[in-house]
Amino acid sequence: MNEIVHTIDDDTTEQDRLELVQSASRRHNQAAGWIDNSPDPAAGAKRPQPTGSTPSTAVHRFWDPLRLLAAVATGSAMWISAPDIDVWWLAFFGWVPLLWAIHGRxxxxxxxxxxxxxxxxxxxxxxxxxxxLTRFAGFGTAGAAGITSLFALFLGLQWALSAWITRLVCDKTGRSTLLIFPMTWAAVELLMSTISIFPVHMALSWAWQPLWIQTAEIGGALAVSFVMIAINAAIWECILSYIETGKLDKVAVGTLAAWMIGVPAYGWVRIKQVDAAMQAAPQLRVGVVQGNFGIETYSTPGMKPLLLRELQRVTAALQADGAQVVLWGETAYPYGRFSRQHEQDLEPNDRRRIQRGFDVPVIVGLVTRDATGENPYAWNTAWVLDRDGRWGDRYDKNYPLMFGEAAPPGVDPAWYLDKIPSASHLNRGDGPAAITAAGYEFGALICYEDILAGFTREVANEGVHALVNLTNDSWFGKTREQSEHLGLAVFRAVEHRKGLLRSVNAGISAYVDPVGRVVEQTEVTDSDADLFRGAEGFAVDVPMMSAERRTVFGWTGSLFGWLCIAGLLGVWASSRYRRPRAAASAEPTA
Incomplete structure (x- = not known):
């Protein structure tokens, strides 16, 4: 309106004034029309523009090119911001295009x-x-793409349900997306993580940003996802209010400022506090060995003596570097199934003996079997080989990968293996367990168990000083899977304020400290495609954090997600309660 005031003078006629006002009004409505993709009211449209909290009654086309492109843009922002591309700052506004696409629809x-x-x-x-799928399951490129597409359609429901519920609740309650959208995403992320093999957390985009992920100690990775989505919703509400009214909504601006200042401030304070606790804790020097062998290399009989010698060589070198305990990868021991009835290592003259050239305790990844034959199936095991060559504590993988490592739940393994001879079946472990090595308690996780927040919480609550993960990501060659796996595992360290040590057969092996910093990490190798370059490793000083102390997340688990679900139900219920009261108060009295 400023341009109207400055344009009008004493000689301006009433007709000129009217035309100036109509022109300014037309431009404002055209801008609002762009947001809602609606016709210019000056051209004959009679309906009001919907806001972020009011439903649209107009009939729209689904195949709106701009809105389809906006949805694709949001999807693209997700994988571009995540490891291993790591344009992490896209996550601050990557959801805004989708929020525009669903606005008024x-x-x-x-x-x-x-x-x-x-x-x-x-x-x-x-x-x-x-x-x-192409390297180990016999699929062609098209078939592998088809399977991946089906997987994407299933996990894509996490976005679909979040958008649907957000629009439904906003339309029915008159609320904006400011709080509804992050609560909805957190609720759906929680529910989908319980039915999906591989959980999807938007927090992954910030995996390498410790300042932004410290809230994980309160509500897990879910809380970090909530913050990310809330920032996007606040930015969207600021944009929407400015285009619709020419002003920034004060609540949206205040909310955005609170997130952008409060979250990193909290992160800075907590990092300082946890750093102090780390310095005060006893230190244990831990060695991590990475065998650098792929699936085909590992399966070649002639390579097994060399693989074992390389593991032993690096272990001895790490002991010389001061390592007090050493970690080997998942099933890194190359010689078949080791009897669970063994009380000590094999004899010195047996070439399959593990302890050779070193006497430091080792947490060994190996396949174990029942020598009595009572149980015909094997276990995927992490077993402590003590300094004296005797076997100590043992942990068996609790979540063998369905179809890849075990028959589906409820299916008889014998029938399953008879129908699919190329399949395998491993026994499940007896539950979470702490294993003792070098006088400290370690929470053992095998394979993808370190991305399962609920199970890791059970392990951490066993009273452990640090977490260890034995993994074999060689199935995926040199892809972004290894970075994504490590990125998701980072949150386990923050959630429980325990160091996380990962020995991964072909990378990425790493040490993540209790504030989520990746202090040490190796590269990804693929000996099946390249030449076997020998094993490698690193030694690092790890704080043995209090085994008794728990974080808020350690005490409450998924409570944050359930509170979001309760919040959505509460908003819905209160809106339905208010409407009858409002209608009753509007009735004329006699």
Whole structure:
């Protein structure tokens, strides 16, 4: 309106004034029309513009090119911001295009726009599945892409349901997306993580940003996802209010400022506090060995003596570097199945003996069997070989990968193996367990168990000083899978304020400290495609944090996600309660 005031003078006629006002009004409505993709009211449109909290009654086309492109843009922002591309700052506003796409649209349209975004994010982000399917499952490129596509359609529901519920609740309650959208995403992320083999957390985009992920100690990776989505929603509400009214909504601006200042401030304070606790804790020098062998290399009989010698060579070198305990990768011991009835290592003249050239305690990854024959199936095991060559504590993998390592739940393994002779079946472990090595308690996790927040919480609550993960990511070649796996595992360290040590057969092996910093890490190798270059490793001083102390997340687990679900239900219920009261108060009295 300022331009109208400055344009009008004493000689301006009433007709000129009217035209100036109409012109300014037309430009404002055209801008609002761009947000809602609606016709110019000056051209004959009669309906009001919907806001972030009011439903649209107009009929729209689903195949709106700009909105479809916006959904694709959000999906692309997800995989571009995540490891291993790591344009992490995209996560601050990557959701805004999708929020624009679903604005003023029906919940049904919002569902499909969200599904498109999720499909794009998962298909590209999880395309490493194709490496597994083509190299080891016999699929061609097209078949592998088809399987990955089905996987993306399923996990894409996380975006679809979030968009649908957000639009539904906003339309029915009159609320904006400011709080509804982050609560919805957290609720859906929680529920989807319980039914998916590989959980998807938006927090992954900030895995290498310790300042932004310290809230994980309160509500897990879910809380970090909530913060990320809340920032996006606040930015969207600021944009929307400015275009619709020409002013920034004060609540949206205040909310955005609170997130952008409060979260890193909290992170800075907690990092300082945890750093002090780390310095005060006893230090244990831990060695991590990476065998650098792929699946085919490991399966070649003639390579087994060399693989074992390399593991022994690096272990001895790490002991010379001061390591007090050493970690080997998942099933790194190359010689078949080791009897669970063994009380000590093999004889010195047996070439399969583990302890040779060193006497430091080792947490060994190996396949074990029952020598009595009572149980015909094997276990995926982490077993402590003590300094004196005797076997100590043992942990068996609790979550063997369905179809890849075990028959589906409820299916008889004998029948399953008879029908699919190329399949395998491993026994499940007896639950979470702490294993003792070098006088300290370690929480053992095997393979992808370190991305399972609920199970890791059970392990951490066993009273451990640090977490260890034995993994074999060689199935995926050199892809982004290894970076994504490590990125998701980072949150386990922050959630429980325990150091996390990972020995991964072909990378990425790493040490993540209790504030989420990746202090040490190796490169990814693929001896099946390249030449075997020998084993490698590193030694690092690890604080043995209090085994008794728990974080908020350690005490409450998924409570934060359930509170988000309760919040959504509460908003919905209160809106339905208010409407009858409002209608009753509007009735004329006699």
């Amino acid at each position: 029906s919940p049904k349209f919002a569902f499909f726009y969200g599904w498109i975004a999720g499909y794009v994010a998962v298909f590209v982000g999880f395309y490493w599945m194709g490496e597994l």
